[in-house]
Amino acid sequence: MSVDIQTVKRVARLARIKVDEASAARMTGELNAILGFVEQLDEVNIDGIEPLTSVVAQTMKKRADGVTDGGYPEKVVANAPVTEDNFFVVPKVVE
């Protein structure tokens, strides 16, 4: 399978990365090289094989459902580019 420039632009949009015409063209070639490389997997017989979901045979641990942390909104927003009254500020999304 290979991708064309329109697909690359669509995927970039899904990934929320702005691409211009030149970088989309460059990435199309690069992505096709990688997709060509992974095509080798078609040689492998995977009939009846279960996908690997965990490399370690361990049931996922679950902690007790309780509050263990929190109460410091100023620390939560400390690294944000724009904040106001301990809220994250983003461009207007609702008219």
Added chain:
Amino acid sequence: MTDLTNLTLADARDGLKAKSFSSAELTEAFLGAIEAANPKINAYVAVTGDQARDMAKASDARLAKGEGGALEGLPLGIKDLFATKGVHTQACSHILDGFKPEYESTVTSNLWADGAVMLGKLNMDEFAMGSSNETSYYGNVVNPWRKTGSDQALVPGGSSGGSAAAVAASLCLGATATDTGGSIRQPAALTGTVGIKPTYGRCSRWGVVAFASSLDQAGPIAKTVRDCAILLKSMASVDPKDTTSVDLPVPDYEAALGKSVKGLRIGIPAEYRVDGMPAEIEALWQQGIAWLKDAGAEIVNISLPHTKYALPAYYIVAPAEASSNLARYDGVRYGLRVPGNDIVDMYENTRAAGFGSEVQRRILIGTYVLSAGYYDAYYLKAQKVRTLIKRDFDLAFEAGVDAILTPATPDAAFAPGEITDPVAMYLNDIFTVTVNMAGLPGLSVPAGLSASGLPLGLQLIGRPFDEETLFQVAEVIEKAAGRFTASRWW
């Protein structure tokens, strides 16, 4: 006094206990060495001198009272991927510009609890995506090693290039590193240092910037096998904050050293003999086999038939997980924000400006293979192939193999700019990536020099949670090969 920075971590530990020198003196020696070398090596992206001096002073006070932890007063470097409270933590990416976490990763917390001293944060490939440290926002790391008679710069490998170079240039006693497809073992091999990626689940991933969560593991890079054993003991823990952290007590890895390897069965997988592999890599491998045979180990030929599919499967699984993990960098909660006409425009501008080209490439591949209609053809198939890769190892271990010996890398260090094709760069991890896919422990130990005078490493792969055997066997190779030190030009 001899140069304290040349000591191994074990020797420095013993020297501090014997009061031959203080942690303050040791720390000052490293800070001086970093100041002199870093403009040329570029291993550190942030040096925390004041913090290091404070920690050293506190360690000296504890040592004076006969107290102190396993790493008391020992100066270490920390890969920029580990969250360190109030200190530069950016995964060497522009998108985390200015990020200083309000919390400390479990691995680094463990180190400080045992008394270690932080010298600073180490350079790396952006988000640990790279095999040459050329994708860092903070510039290339320069390998302390050069070809005999040459002054051409070489890459230190990656992604833990800063960790490996800092250890090789004696800019720290040891360093933390992480390994998703070979990022500890490949740079260790290219710089003549020792590195171990422990079993998945051995070190907590809490507070480690995520790349591919089912593959990422932290581990140490240090000068010797013993130093790695000491560091891993402190880094590893059972952590309720990481659901994949495994409930097994951490053994005393150092105690495994010096044990005879007589009777151990060492597997040699035929599939690691790849086309175009330089003759000197094959010779190094044969030398390693001979050393272990001389030490009484039994050499058995084994087959890991799905080896060649590990790298293509990895380049589906790792980008898929990365595209999900890196979705969090949106210019809202931390790091860089580039304004836009609306919120989506802001996201797109921020991510275009903040991520470098290799990271963008992997996010796009990951988004594509997970997108509607392609999931089964790519991601699901890759996860099934992963089952087969793991089964290969399971069968070898069930048949009585105690550890597997392979080359660590297909070649020695190369020059920056020499490999520009992404797929050719990925091939650097051909021998290491299988281990991540199966979640096993893998160790790289220096075993010789190439014809051009560059270090080469051998890799040992172990049973899950049997890091002790890897240390035990690696020390035999280390003793036979001797240690390799770069001649100082910096």
